[in-house]
Amino acid sequence: MSTRPWTRDRVENVVFGVLRWVVIAVLVLATLLPFYYMIILSVRRLDEVVQRPGLLWPGSFDFSTYVSVLASPDAGGQGFVVFLRNSAVIALLTVVFTLLAAIPGAYAISRLEFFGRREVSTLFLAVYLFPAILLAVPLFVFFSAVGLRGSRVGLLVVYVAQTVPLSIYMLRNYFETVPVSLEEAAAIDGASRWTIMRRISLPLAMPAVVSNALYVFMIAWNEFLFALLFLAEDRPRWTVSLGLAQLAGSIEIPTTVLMAGSVLLTVPIIVLFFLTERLLVEGLTSGAEKG
Amino acid sequence: MSERTIGTAGLRGRQRTVAQRDAQFGQLLLAPTLLVVVVVVVLPILWTFVLAFQDLRVIDLRRKGIFGSFTLDNFAAVFTSPGFWTALRTTLLFSVVGTLGSIGVGLIVSLALRRRFPGRTFVRASMLLPYVAPVVAVTFVWQTMLNPQFGIVNAVGTSVLGWDDPVAFLSQRSAPVSVFGVEIDVPVALLTVMAFEIWRYFPFAFLFLTARIAALPGDLEEAAVVDGATLSQRFRYVVFPQLLPTIALLAVLRFIFTFNEFDDIYLLTGGAAGTQVASVRVYDLLTARGDIGAASAQALVLAGVLVVLLAVYFRFVGRPTEADT
Numbered sequence: 145m146s147t148r149p150w151t152r153d154r155v156e157n158v159v160f161g162v163l164r165w166v167v168i169a170v171l172v173l174a175t176l177l178p179f180y181y182m183i184i185l186s187v188r189r190l191d192e193v194v195q196r197p198g199l200l201w202p203g204s205f206d207f208s209t210y211v212s213v214l215a216s217p218d219a220g221g222q223g224f225v226v227f228l229r230n231s232a233v234i235a236l237l238t239v240v241f242t243l244l245a246a247i248p249g250a251y252a253i254s255r256l257e258f259f260g261r262r263e264v265s266t267l268f269l270a271v272y273l274f275p276a277i278l279l280a281v282p283l284f285v286f287f288s289a290v291g292l293r294g295s296r297v298g299l300l301v302v303y304v305a306q307t308v309p310l311s312i313y314m315l316r317n318y319f320e321t322v323p324v325s326l327e328e329a330a331a332i333d334g335a336s337r338w339t340i341m342r343r344i345s346l347p348l349a350m351p352a353v354v355s356n357a358l359y360v361f362m363i364a365w366n367e368f369l370f371a372l373l374f375l376a377e378d379r380p381r382w383t384v385s386l387g388l389a390q391l392a393g394s395i396e397i398p399t400t401v402l403m404a405g406s407v408l409l410t411v412p413i414i415v416l417f418f419l420t421e422r423l424l425v426e427g428l429t430s431g432a433e434k435g
Numbered sequence: 436m437s438e439r440t441i442g443t444a445g446l447r448g449r450q451r452t453v454a455q456r457d458a459q460f461g462q463l464l465l466a467p468t469l470l471v472v473v474v475v476v477v478l479p480i481l482w483t484f485v486l487a488f489q490d491l492r493v494i495d496l497r498r499k500g501i502f503g504s505f506t507l508d509n510f511a512a513v514f515t516s517p518g519f520w521t522a523l524r525t526t527l528l529f530s531v532v533g534t535l536g537s538i539g540v541g542l543i544v545s546l547a548l549r550r551r552f553p554g555r556t557f558v559r560a561s562m563l564l565p566y567v568a569p570v571v572a573v574t575f576v577w578q579t580m581l582n583p584q585f586g587i588v589n590a591v592g593t594s595v596l597g598w599d600d601p602v603a604f605l606s607q608r609s610a611p612v613s614v615f616g617v618e619i620d621v622p623v624a625l626l627t628v629m630a631f632e633i634w635r636y637f638p639f640a641f642l643f644l645t646a647r648i649a650a651l652p653g654d655l656e657e658a659a660v661v662d663g664a665t666l667s668q669r670f671r672y673v674v675f676p677q678l679l680p681t682i683a684l685l686a687v688l689r690f691i692f693t694f695n696e697f698d699d700i701y702l703l704t705g706g707a708a709g710t711q712v713a714s715v716r717v718y719d720l721l722t723a724r725g726d727i728g729a730a731s732a733q734a735l736v737l738a739g740v741l742v743v744l745l746a747v748y749f750r751f752v753g754r755p756t757e758a759d760t
Contacts, residue, residue, distance in 0.1 A: 156666040167547040168558060171540075174634065175561050178576045179568070181587060185579065198590035245471065248464035256461030257454065264465060271476050275695035275741070277714040278734040282479035282486060285727055288493065305475035308468050337460050366569040368698050373722075385571040389702060392575050399579055406572040417567045421560050 182410065186210070186403040193400060209404040217379075222397065224405050226380060227387040231365055234296060234383065238303040238364035239357050246308050247353065250315035251341050255327070268309035276306075276369055284373050294378045302370050307360045314359070318352035319345060355423035358416050365413060384409045486731040493725035509732035518716065519733065523740065526694060526712040529629060533693040536633035538685050541640025542678070545648055546670070559645070566638035574702035577631055581605055608709040624708035628700055632693060640685050647681045648674070683752060687745070694741050713737045 148154060181200075185193065186209055188202040196203075215221025252258070253265055283302060287293035322345050330340050346353070371386040382390065388405050391397055488505050513519050548559060565573060580586050581604040589601035602610070607623040651674065659669045697714035700706060706715035717737065721730035 153663070153665045160666050164547045164550075167543055171544055171547075172558055172561060175564050178573065178580065179564060181580060182572070182576045194585050196590075197585040198587055198594060200587075245468045249468040252461040252464035256457045256464070258458035258461035261461065264469065267477075268468075268472065271472055273691050274476070274480065275714065275734065275738055277695065277697050277717045278483060278738050279476060279479055281717065281721055281727065281730050281734050282482045283475070284721060285486060285491075285493075286479065286482070301471065301475055305471045308471060312468065337457065362567060366571075368571055368702070385569055388575060389571045392571075392578070399585075402575065403579065406575050409569050410572045413567060413569055414564065417563070418560060421563070 179410070179414075182403055182406055185400055186407045188400055190398045190400050206400070209398070209401045210408075212401045213405040213408070222387070222391060222401065222405065223379070224384065224387065224408060227382050227384040228408065230296075230381060231383040231385070234300060234303070235361045235364040237300055238307060239360045241300070241304045242307045242311050242360045243353065243357060245304065246311035246315055246356070247346065248341070249308070250312045251319055251345060253312060254316045254319035255345070256337075268312055271305075271309045272313075280369060280373055283370075287374065293374055294381065296375075296381060299370060299374050302374075303364050303367065306367075307363055310363075311356050311360055314356050315349065315352055318349050322348045351423055355420055358420050358423075362413055362416065483731045483735060486727055487735050489728050491727040493721075493727060506728075509728040510736070512729055513732045513736055518711070519736075522711050522713045522716045525625065525710065526714075526737075529625070529632070529696070529700075529710075529712055530690055530693040532629045533632035533636065533696075534686055534689040536629065537636040537689055537693075538640045538682060540633055540637035541642075541685075542644055542682070544637065544641050545644040548645070549648055562641055563638045565635045566642075570635075570698045571702060573635065574631070574699065578605060578703065581627065605704050606708050622709055624704055624710050628703055628710050631699060631703060632696070635699065636689065636693070640689065643681055643685055644678060647678055651677055687748065691741065691745070694744075695737075 184200065184202055187205045187207055188199075189204060189206045192199070192203055211221070213222045213224045215223070216225070217223045253261060283298075284293070287295070287298050292298045326344055326348075327340050330344050335343070365383075366385060367383075368385050368389065371383045372389070375381045375383070375386060376390065379387075384405070388402065388409055391405070392402060487509055488507065490506050490508060544562060548555060548562075580588050583589055583601040583603045586601075588604070589598070592598040593601055602623065604627040605624055609620045610623050611618045612621045613619070655673050655677075656669055659673050664672070695714060696712065697718065700710055700712055701715050701718065704710045706712070706719065711719075713733065714737070717730050717734045720726050720733055
């Protein structure tokens with residue numbers, strides 16, 4: 145043992161050294177346990193869950209919950225296949241349209257000097273900060289009035305409008321890191337703005353575009369409020385999020401079956417997230433590091 | 436921020452045309468986005484002002500059309516209803532606790548993960564899961580875990596921690612808890628919803644604080660070590676002051692988002708048991724009662740309160756700089 149005296153410095157190093165691991169352990173448990181519980185509950189038998197709710201490992205595995213949640217209502221299931229397809233289609237279309245608008249928009253804001261550039265940036269930021277519910281009322285009324293409520297086109301337009309500003313913000317940061325000299329060289333060679341953007345800036349910004357596409361996909365896949373307002377009455381059009389939320393209140397459907405639905409809703413997002421974590425984190429926080 | 440445009444060399448006349456062409460092209464590129472945002476965001480918000488001054492219900496929509504006569508009844512109803520003031524108080528409480536809690540936890544975690552250790556990348560990534568996972572899935576898991584009949588929390592609570600009865604975390608408005616012999620009424624459901632909010636959003640603060648901490652220059656802390664500053668002193672006088680701008684920005688962002696929060700509370704409790712925040716109230720007015728005018732007025736008042744709070748904050752704390760955003 146050392147004979148060093150217990151100075152404040154040493155005490156603190158020991159105390160915080162221990163606390164650090166306590167914090168890590170508690171937080172890892174707090175963040176991962178719910179997801180572990182979700183998976184385990186989706187393969188436990190319902191009677192076993194009710195009798196021994198505290199078990200963290202199933203006595204027997206029962207994968208019929210997945211069959212039951214996926215099968216169509218005619219076959220006695222919950223129809224999640226359709227919900228998954230609906231979610232995938234709307235999320236992919238949101239990504240396509242958002243990028244089609246956001247890539248040129250972000251390029252314009254980061255590279256081109258024009259009247260109203262600053263104002264537009266501010267407007268986009270403001271959009272992101274407005275309460276969704278404030279937007280929900282007039283859109284609900286408008287779509288009801290013109291008979292478009294329940295249409296997926298309406299929902300798509302709302303999703304694009306909600307994701308484009310953030311998308312432009314993320315891409316703008318990236319376009320600004322592309323050296324201007326590269327574009328100047330191309331300009332001297334006689335390339336037009338459009339060619340420069342498409343042939344030089346866009347390929348260089350590809351990592352940011354990909355991470356942005358995934359982020360938009362996640363937002364659209366996870367979205368709940370507008371799906372609820374627009375599609376709630378029309379079961380064949382439900383997204384997975386909406387479907388799970390609507391069925392969660394029902395007493396007839398076993399919790400384990402819905403838990404299987406919950407896993408199906410979460411897995412695509414978690415997989416995408418782990419594939420692209422680094423890209424995503426960089427894209428989101430690139431502004432923060434500048435301090 | 437590049438202010439440079441291409442074509443700095445060349446004749447003056449040619450330069451102007453390049454700049455003009457750039458300007459036109461820029462506006463053209465931005466046009467689709469601007470169109471969508473104006474049509475789907477700006478116009479509807481402006482229209483909310485019109486709706487808020489009308490007596491309009493969902494069932495009237497097809498019959499009456501969307502332009503009725505002007506009335507102040509909706510605002511009068513908003514301000515005189517006890518539900519509004521309760522919801523506003525709940526929203527404020529929820530926002531303050533949710534904001535401070537998520538930033539506090541995020542800060543602690545980012546400090547705990549500051550030094551490298553095997554598996555840190557994995558731990559960091561798992562810290563972000565609550566934030567990226569679908570809200571419907573995580574609220575459903577929480578509901579199930581907290582279920583009084585077969586939830587794991589109550590199972591552990593009654594069998595291991597020795598609770599007398601299972602706690603109905605999400606449907607019980609308040610419960611007496613004795614602390615040092617004093618009975619206090621604890622708002623159970625509201626606290627649970629706040630805990631969920633902190634759990635779901637501490638990753639957001641964690642993400643930004645981790646990025647900021649990674650970018651801190653090391654020499655200041657090294658100098659502090661040489662001067663004999665302890666760990667807590669180094670945090671208090673060296674690290675924390677450098678994180679303050681980021682924390683201030685996070686506080687604003689988190690407060691705005693928590694203040695506007697709808698999904699979490701609607702999905703967890705439906706706004707029952709003393710958890711009805713303003714957004715959920717707007718939703719109830721719109722769908723359950725079909726009262727468009729009242730919902731619009733309530734939503735506008737909500738946004739107005741937020742704007743006033745932010746104005747006060749910026750007045751006294753100062754505006755976040757461009758570099759922070």
